[in-house]
Amino acid sequence: MNGRPSSTGASADSSTDRSVDAATDTADRPTALLVVGTRPELVKMAPVCRALSDADWRVRLVHTGQHYDEALSDTFFETLGLPTPETNLGVGSGSHAAQTARTMVGVERLLDGSPTTDANSPADADPPTVVLAQGDTNAVVGTALATCKTPVPFAHVEAGLRSGDRAMPEEVNRIVADQVADLLFAPTDEARDSLRREGVADRPTQQVHVTGNTVVDACLAHRTVAERESSVLAALGLTPGEFVLATIHRPRNTDDHPRLRRIVGALDGAPFPVVLPAHPRTRRAMESAGIRPTGALRVTDPLDYLDFLRLLDTARVVVTDSGGVQEEASALETPCLTVRPHTERPETVAAGVNELVSPAELAGRLRTVFETDAESMVGATDLYGDGRAGERIVGLLSAAFGVDSGRETTVSEVTE
Template structure:
């Protein structure tokens, strides 16, 4: 049976790649590689077991470092394993350095490379993720675009061969994992929540590297009329500690949650506040209104559908309170769970890989 190398580097990647891994069973021998770009205890065997997935076959243990350090070390590691294993194809998802490294290594060895979540664009080249997306798309043999708009972005850049509109695996993942979260997570009971709360997460450098901007965000969350549960990324925790910031109102800063806990927390929230790309998608699938604290997004479908809004820190408090107190405003931002497909993206990706390799 042909071998498919699947490369991931972060928790969101394995969550969204899980439907591809499951769908590939019986069609490919799966060889799962974790670059270790972001060390996370949840990327241990227990995390994969919780999602009923096989543990990684190999961990490159890249760890933290500069963009160049992470990319170069992962490039060497992925190149080595591709040379050793000679797989039929390699796939990676998204926009991290793990994706860029896999794309470059595969293209230089003439290994068929499939980019899952191709064609996303924020059009902001100051974001390392945007550079990674563009480069990966332009060396990919197969581009698995989640939406028609993503296909259009690729076409505008001259990428037309090997492009498949598949839907986004985030839909598959939410459908597959939400029942696990409902069954296995007690997060609502642990925090004493009854559904009248906000789920928040802020971690991008655009927000965390600007102390004044981050303080404005947390002040807005702290002033909300309902509890705001904020699992804080280590980067965010460090900056808040440097600011000697202590919430005095509604904000509840907690340590990062495991995936099933956060999925359940988000599923039952009245509003989600984030700067994460993936959470914008998940909120739309779960039909929870989303406020994104960023000047731009590579998920414009959510904004165009009215289920997500881009807000600046100075606007966050007023807009959040409107959604918490005005049922009509909240209802207007609820719905459209099918923006990213019908939940069969994993199957389509594997079918397209199978056909292309034949």
Template sequence: MNAPESVMVVAGTRPEFVKLAPVVDALERSDRFETLLVHSGQHYDELLSERLRESVSLPDPDVHLGVGSASHAEQTGRLITAIGELLEEHEPTYTVAQGDTNTVLAAAIAASKRPTTFCHVEAGLRSGDREMPEETNRVLADHVEGLSFAPTEEAAENLRNEGVTEDVYVTGNTVVDACRDNLAEARDSSDVLDRFGVRPEEYVVATIHRPRNVDDPARLRRIVSALEDAPVPVIFPAHPRTEEALRRAGHGSGGSLRVVDPLEYLDFLRLLDGATAVVTDSGGVQEEASLLSVPCLTVRPNTERPETVEAGVNVLVEPDAIGGELRSLVYDPDRRAAMTGARDLYGDGRAGERIVRLLAHRLDHEEPELDADAVEEVVESPAE
């Protein structure tokens, strides 16, 4: 048996920790790889990083870069330099990052300058909105030569339409792995519903953090007003930047709206699992809502998760439409039922395992391109 190949996994935000945990777990269980886990420090709040890692069973990072808060350019520049130095020092065979943050963009650029293969988990997502920094990040990361792990066939098609045709694999989304790995424990151990005094299917969850929604005071006031007037309690775990925007706007808990601190992952998973509906601008929450059969209202003009809209489980809304949509979902059980039932949009919960076995397969074959049937054959056959 040859010595294990080194894999550098770079993460720095709440969604990245959640979605990379299944990949890290599969790497740790494989005798083909040794893992170097790098925390960029892009999310540095304890609830958004350290305690979250513990709840999804990620090991302690081997390296913590501590980039902290800064402008997009400064944050990305610092991370390119720091990750580049780590790549030079450790010379990993693979460099893995997930999603569309500044951490991902920095990892992709740094990897492109070194003899390592960049692996983009959740490749190919597109909203079509270049005003979103995340859209720029994901497009640029996808065009770094390496391996593209697309969560859906639609995401893979986006890549092909942009000329990215080699080493593209439809693996499913690791969010499914994470949810299925943690949902039973969340239901058994979390007391979040009791703490907030709500009962299943008698409340709404809200998560709003995108600059489009929180940096425009008038738009934020319209969102908050709709949530305050909701016909059932609205539990709003607020991102730190959203809390600051609410303070500046002079808003907080009022009416039906209850603004609370960010939640640990298992608590949030249990809260979302029991909700009548969720109002969000988060991409990951759109995915989790479809998996948990929770109707989703996305306060955005577009989404990089179009499968949810096409399946009828997600509706794109403007702030003034939130109130009417919530009343419809609360009072019309048929409407609510019609916005559930698409639990399999993002795969079977084996994406992390699938990704790691594809990495092992690549080590053993000069021609790693595989069609869908061959990908499944790799997954079904243990990696030696």
């Protein structure tokens, strides 16, 4: 891989030469530092983590603490095949600027060997071979900005997604992370083409690869396990194919109380059961707006991964504003209605398995899809890959850093 040219002068900038080749001799065994901040990031990074371990990489998993709560138990990590994070950066809640800044400081300390805010964090004087982050959260942009000012290369998993909506903080995070990344793993050709349009793929210091999305890896790996081990259907009194699953958590939908009332009203007025595992943001917003469902809608606490996967796999329709759920629904052949004006997963809309709807349209469209259109909104299971994205990503990492992973890597590559 072509890294950035090393500075030949004695300026301070020479300390931040980010040639990938320069990182290969940090240790005999390559080390990947994986930084995550939310539950979806853990789910999507798990296939990469497992593939790294299988390829004899040393894995260091770090949680920023953005969504670190009691639900993230040892069982959660065991279910996904993840090690317990070696440290929690303690980022917590706060404004976008505060979360990003705390992440930057924490990651910088990890990379230069300084103590972190976590007293239990092990000392590690040697920098990692590469830093990876996934998706579009403040954890990602903070990690990207901190890493790009060091000699350690940064790899962005799920690169190139674009909704065209700069009002979404996640869109800004994606753009910034992609601009400074050294390796970019795009889930689809369309994501790669977005990077091309932005000029990212034309730079000799960056590599762009189409790998598929690791969320499909996670879905397919745990689908049978969820069917066997989850008892959520019985616990909620649900019959496969006869209910709707809903997830609503975007600030656009929760912070605008009239909008939230329309969404909840559409779900609560349905002539079939609707289950909403409530994100804390959603529950607080409903309480603040005085919204109390009394009809078809059943609001539950957040579910563990296997229970949620089981509901998504057996629902007649899913209503969501989540990007990841749109991908999971296509892989599991569950028709999807997305309550947003834009999506960074346009492949699902083009394939006819996902529709963008407004709160005003939701009630009517949900009933029509449930009763008549559901069968026509399935069949595009391979939009985001075949369940081997994690293996491909690790094969590419191993190739970039001269590691014999024992894996054949067959992916698209864009370099000039």
